[in-house]
Amino acid sequence: MKAHHSRIAIHDIRWPSPPLRIVLVAPEIPPNTGNIARLCAATGTELHLVRPLAFSLDDKHLRRAGLDYWDSIAPRVHDSWDAFLATLPPRTPLHLFTTASNRRHDRVDYHPGDALVFGSESHGLPDALLAAHPDAWVGIPIRTDHVRSLNLSSAAAIALYAALSHLSP
Numbered sequence: 001m002k003a004h005h006s007r008i009a010i011h012d013i014r015w016p017s018p019p020l021r022i023v024l025v026a027p028e029i030p031p032n033t034g035n036i037a038r039l040c041a042a043t044g045t046e047l048h049l050v051r052p053l054a055f056s057l058d059d060k061h062l063r064r065a066g067l068d069y070w071d072s073i074a075p076r077v078h079d080s081w082d083a084f085l086a087t088l089p090p091r092t093p094l095h096l097f098t099t100a101s102n103r104r105h106d107r108v109d110y111h112p113g114d115a116l117v118f119g120s121e122s123h124g125l126p127d128a129l130l131a132a133h134p135d136a137w138v139g140i141p142i143r144t145d146h147v148r149s150l151n152l153s154s155a156a157a158i159a160l161y162a163a164l165s166h167l168s169p
Contacts, residue, residue, distance in 0.1 A: 013164065013168045014167065014168040015043070015044050015164075015168075016111075016112035016113070016164070016167050016168075017112055018112050018113040019044050019045050019046050019112070019113070020043075020045045020046070020110075020112070020113070020114055020115075020116060020160065020163055020164070021045065021046040021047075021048055021113070021114065021115040021116065022036060022039075022040060022045055022046070022047055022048070022115075022116050022118070022156055022160060023048040023049075023050060023084065023115050023116065023117040023118065024036065024047075024048070024049050024050065024118055024152075024156075025050040025081065025117065025118065025119050025120065025125060025126070025129070026050065026051070026052055026053070026054070026119065026120040026123075026126075027049060027053060027054065027055075027120060027121070027152070028054035028055075028120050028121045028122060029054075029055075029121050029152070030055045031153075032121060032151065032152040032153045033049070033055070033153075034070070035153035036152070036153050036156045036157075037069060037070050037073055037075065038069045039153070039156060039157055039160060040073045040075075041069035041072050041073050042069075043160060043164065045073075045160060046073075046076065047073050047075040047076070048075070048076045048077075048078060048084055048087075048115075049075055049076070049077045049078070050077075050078045050080065050081055050083075050084050051077065051078065051079050051080065053077070054120075057075075057077070081129060088115065089113070092113060092114065092115060093110075093111060093113075093114045093115070093136075094114075094115050094117055094133055094136045095108060095110075095114060095115065095116050095117060095136060095138045095159070095163075096117045096125055096129070096130060096133055096136045096137050096138065097116065097117060097118050097119075097125075097138050097139070097140065097155060097159055098119070098124055098125055098130060098137050098138070098139060099124065099139060099142075099144075099148065099149050100130070100137065100139070101137035101138055101139035102139060103137060103138050103139060104138075104139060104140075104141060105138050105139065105140045105158065105159050105162050106162045106166075108138055108162070108163070108166070109166070110162075110163040110166045110167055111167075112167065114163065116156070116159050116160060116163065117136075118152060118155060118156055118159075121151075121152050124149070138159070140155055140158055140159065
């Protein structure tokens with residue numbers, strides 16, 4: 001059951017229609033996917049999961065992180081990248097988030113219905129997928145003297161809110 005409280009502000013934002021999509025390719029850590037599910041519920045964003053998944057959708061850690069929001073987002077699970085692509089309208093922009101990109105996430109021209117694509121926690125997006133879409137690479141600046149990447153759910157939140165800010169200035 002969702003908790004209700006009196007401290008909710010109504011923000012002046014235009015939610016995109018069609019909604020943005022977050023796509024997780026081969027996610028490995030249930031709490032990260034659960035946190036992203038909650039993020040999607042909070043923003044009306046579609047969640048797409050591309051197999052293989054390193055966990056069951058019934059995983060208690062996944063559900064705990066997503067709390068009771070999991071059912072409200074109806075995540076779509078695809079058996080492969082090609083199966084996911086087949087569900088998109090023609091020419092849907094893809095934004096492939098990778099530490100290899102010099103193109104900053106906050107300088108992208110986002111549109112309603114865009115797909116924000118993230119790879120697994122340990123390997124990122126597959127090389128073949130990146131090679132097939134070299135103009136779609138997007139990065140989030142980080143200081144690499146201390147870390148090699150951001151947590152997946154943190155990166156998804158940063159990217160999604162950058163897109164939403166772009167779409168609702």
